[in-house]
Amino acid sequence: MTRLIWLASYPKSGNTWFRLLAANLSAEDEPVDINKIGERGGIASARDEFEFHTLLDSGLLTHDEADSLRPRVYQTMALEDDGEDLRLVKAHDAYLTSASGEPLLGGALGADRAILIVRDPRDVAPSLANHRKIGLDAAIALMADPGACFAASPRAQTPQLRQRLLDWSGHAASWLGQTDLPVHLVRYEDLQAAPLATFTAAMAFAGRQVLAADAERAVAFARFDRLQAQEREQGFIEWRPGGASTLFFRRGQTEAWRSELTAEQVQRIESAHGPMMRRLGYALSREEGVQRAV
Amino acid sequence: MTIPAGRQGTAGLQLYRYRIAGLTVSSDVEIPGLHADAGDAAADVTIALGPVPERLDDPAAAGPNWAMAPGAFLLQVPGIARFWLTGGAAIAYQPELEAASGDIAAFLTGTTFGILLHQRGLVVLHASGVAVNGQAVLFMGPSGAGKSTLATALAQRGYPLVTDDFCVLGADGAGRPLVHPDGRLPKLWAQAIRHLDLADRQGPAVRGRLSKFYVEPPQAAASPAPLPCGPVYALQEARGPIRPGIERPNIVDAALLLRKNAYRARLIKQMGQEELYFRLAAAVGNAGGVFQLTRELDFAAMPQTIDALERHWVGIGELVGAA
Numbered sequence: 013m014t015r016l017i018w019l020a021s022y023p024k025s026g027n028t029w030f031r032l033l034a035a036n037l038s039a040e041d042e043p044v045d046i047n048k049i050g051e052r053g054g055i056a057s058a059r060d061e062f063e064f065h066t067l068l069d070s071g072l073l074t075h076d077e078a079d080s081l082r083p084r085v086y087q088t089m090a091l092e093d094d095g096e097d098l099r100l101v102k103a104h105d106a107y108l109t110s111a112s113g114e115p116l117l118g119g120a121l122g123a124d125r126a127i128l129i130v131r132d133p134r135d136v137a138p139s140l141a142n143h144r145k146i147g148l149d150a151a152i153a154l155m156a157d158p159g160a161c162f163a164a165s166p167r168a169q170t171p172q173l174r175q176r177l178l179d180w181s182g183h184a185a186s187w188l189g190q191t192d193l194p195v196h197l198v199r200y201e202d203l204q205a206a207p208l209a210t211f212t213a214a215m216a217f218a219g220r221q222v223l224a225a226d227a228e229r230a231v232a233f234a235r236f237d238r239l240q241a242q243e244r245e246q247g248f249i250e251w252r253p254g255g256a257s258t259l260f261f262r263r264g265q266t267e268a269w270r271s272e273l274t275a276e277q278v279q280r281i282e283s284a285h286g287p288m289m290r291r292l293g294y295a296l297s298r299e300e301g302v303q304r305a306v
Numbered sequence: 307m308t309i310p311a312g313r314q315g316t317a318g319l320q321l322y323r324y325r326i327a328g329l330t331v332s333s334d335v336e337i338p339g340l341h342a343d344a345g346d347a348a349a350d351v352t353i354a355l356g357p358v359p360e361r362l363d364d365p366a367a368a369g370p371n372w373a374m375a376p377g378a379f380l381l382q383v384p385g386i387a388r389f390w391l392t393g394g395a396a397i398a399y400q401p402e403l404e405a406a407s408g409d410i411a412a413f414l415t416g417t418t419f420g421i422l423l424h425q426r427g428l429v430v431l432h433a434s435g436v437a438v439n440g441q442a443v444l445f446m447g448p449s450g451a452g453k454s455t456l457a458t459a460l461a462q463r464g465y466p467l468v469t470d471d472f473c474v475l476g477a478d479g480a481g482r483p484l485v486h487p488d489g490r491l492p493k494l495w496a497q498a499i500r501h502l503d504l505a506d507r508q509g510p511a512v513r514g515r516l517s518k519f520y521v522e523p524p525q526a527a528a529s530p531a532p533l534p535c536g537p538v539y540a541l542q543e544a545r546g547p548i549r550p551g552i553e554r555p556n557i558v559d560a561a562l563l564l565r566k567n568a569y570r571a572r573l574i575k576q577m578g579q580e581e582l583y584f585r586l587a588a589a590v591g592n593a594g595g596v597f598q599l600t601r602e603l604d605f606a607a608m609p610q611t612i613d614a615l616e617r618h619w620v621g622i623g624e625l626v627g628a629a
Contacts, residue, residue: 047546047547047548059448059449059450060448063448063449064571064572065369065370065572066369066370066371066372067369067371067372067381067417067421067570067572067573068371068383068413068417069416069417069449069471070449071449071450071495071518072412072413072416072512072513072516072518074515074516077383077384077385077386080384080385081370081371081384084370084371085370087370088369088370166516166517167495167496167497167517168495168496168497168498168517169449169450169495169518171450246546246547247545247546247547248546249545249546249547249548250545250546252545
């Protein structure tokens with residue numbers, strides 16, 4: 013049977029990069045086309061998968077009604093065998109329960125386990141601002157809002173089902189605190205500093221032993237500058253550029269926040285998320301004793 | 307707004323009669339957005355409040371909220387109702403506690419009726435359509451693909467609406483595909499109504515809790531007489547490397563597109579109807595053809611999309627003889 017593994021993350025934390033690494037494991041001579049990794053069937057909030065299984069028009073359901081069916085949809089998906097050993101499914105939803113008290117993602121019957129990818133919130137903020145085409149301060153406010161959602165507009169049909177994110181700390185806490193599924197933590201920064209070891213360990217947790225040669229090739233094929241080059245050439249199907257936001261694969265750096273955020277913005281993020289940052293190993297700037305010019 | 311013809315049933319209940327996809331329907335619940343039927347003959351399909359089994363033992367197939375056996379189908383819409391479809395001729399519904407009757411109606415005409423059409427062995431596409439020069443032109447796509455919005459925008463340009471959301475395809479004596487117009491009112495989100503400037507044609511909400519409304523089409527709907535099927539377009543959003551345009555897929559891909567856009571495609575295999583869709587693909591291929599229409603989803607791009615379609619219709623001879 014195909015094992016379903018949640019690839020859980022707060023938005024802009026490396027989820028797409030991880031999926032591209034995994035997709036490139038089977039690439040041989042050249043990198044996988046970034047536009048052919050199939051996002052829409054591969055994200056928990058996809059409408060098409062939900063409608064395929066429930067036979068309902070999700071656009072006729074309220075967000076809460078759709079949520080009441082989602083656990084059973086994932087439990088159905090988890091029983092499917094698509095011929096592969098595992099299926100990585102992206103999820104930006106926080107680990108929450110539906111109104112009836114069931115785990116939204118179907119609990120232990122909805123998936124086998126979960127890989128949680130986290131990223132320094134000071135680097136998430138500029139990336140989120142670019143992605144949502146909003147200002148940095150608005151992105152920082154979104155990350156501090158426990159009611160934050162993606163795809164929750166009541167005026168038009170959103171491309172995906174609503175995703176309740178919680179605030180940045182709450183998102184990580186929800187996945188780390190749940191007891192339905194074994195969870196493996198991947199830090200974006202580790203994936204960048206030690207890609208081979210970090211990626212191979214995560215895949216092993218997911219149940220796939222990756223050959224070193226395959227992992228090395230995947231890491232090379234999914235190198236940030238190569239992803240960005242593909243995007244510059246043909247665009248990226250998973251997002252729409254707009255305004256000042258021209259690229260999905262924007263910078264892909266760690267610690268870019270030191271040049272992208274003001275000291276006051278850093279302070280706001282650190283005071284909102286200090287405890288979770290410390291728990292995940294992100295040193296607060298005042299604790300590093302770093303003096304920075306604004 | 308289409309006002310349904312009410313009449314007294316034998317039990318003193320008000321009964322409504324409609325015409326959906328060429329079938330006469332008798333219903334004890336009012337269903338907005340449909341053509342009324344004035345006939346007296348026994349209806350092809352009866353919709354009535356009635357007992358619905360809690361579950362189906364030993365189903366031939368089942369999903370998170372449904373189960374089926376030969377000639378029987380049980381569907382649950384949480385918080386709204388359970389529906390029990392038998393023999394392609396009867397729909398019984400059992401409301402859940404908090405359900406409003408308008409909510410039940412919304413699910414009766416969509417999924418529930420669509421599954422009943424499958425039960426009757428009919429070919430049903432997830433498509434909206436308009437009449438162009440006496441032929442039905444269809445736009446297929448999943449929920450949210452923009453079918454109703456495009457069809458309504460075409461109605462603003464003077465093309466009569468043929469169907470909204472799903473569409474039954476029959477055949478004439480020579481095997482050419484036919485579409486049964488049924489005058490269902492398009493359902494549009496508030497945002498689309500605003501962008502198409504249709505506020506004065508906005509009807510009741512599809513469900514009290516949604517900003518999605520029935521819209522009285524800006525052009526009279528096509529008459530109920532069946533129309534020959536013209537070109538059929540699969541809608542796709544222009545994104546990344548996928549650029550706006552109209553392309554004709556090869557015959558194999560065309561068949562896959564039609565099969566994928568069968569209404570509730572999950573059921574086609576379960577109901578043993580795959581063959582029907584391959585035959586449909588051949589018939590549509592010989593008639594108007596199957597195409598992929600790629601366009602920006604942005605409302606600002608709608609005029610260009612319609613211009614591209616009209617040029618295409620001229621190019622393939624669909625608009626020959628039109629004004």
